[in-house]
Amino acid sequence: MIAAIGILVGVILGIVVDINIPEKLSPYMSVAILACLDSVFGAFRANLSNNFQANIFISGFFGNAILAAALAYLGDKLGIPIYIAAVIVFGGRIFDNFAIIRRLVIEKIRSR
Incomplete structure (x- = not known):
């Protein structure tokens, strides 16, 4: 319940507050946000699997970002677009977690 309230507050703040990120910082912010989304999807998956641990989530959320x-x-x-590696890895993990979340939700619906 607290997580749902946090997400709702975050979405509302994101819509209401106008924050402009300088173009120079956008690659850093984009991969950091992608890393945070990976942690959120992983936490949601862990919660559905009944093995969520808050300390793992918090350390992964900030550590990955x-x-x-x-x-x-x-x-x-270095003049090398290393951020592309992070985009590929975190993007792949998000899709993997989403696939597992989808299967877990379908299994829970079927077992009712």
């Missing part, structure tokens, strides 16, 4: 942004920064300094 910082690592992804740091990789994007390092790649920017």
Whole structure:
């Protein structure tokens, strides 16, 4: 219930508050947001599997975001688009988690 309220508050704030991210920072923010979404989908999957642990979620949420942004920064300094690796990995994990979430939800619906 708390997670649903947090998501709702976040969506409302995102719609109401006008935040402009400078174009120079957009690659860092995009991979950080993708990393955070990966953690959210992983947490949702873990919750459906009855093995969610808040400390794992929080450390993954912030750790993945910082690592992804740091990789994007390092790649920017080296002149190599390393952020693409983070996009591929986190994007693939999001789709994998979504597939597992879908199966778990269908199984729960069928078992009723």
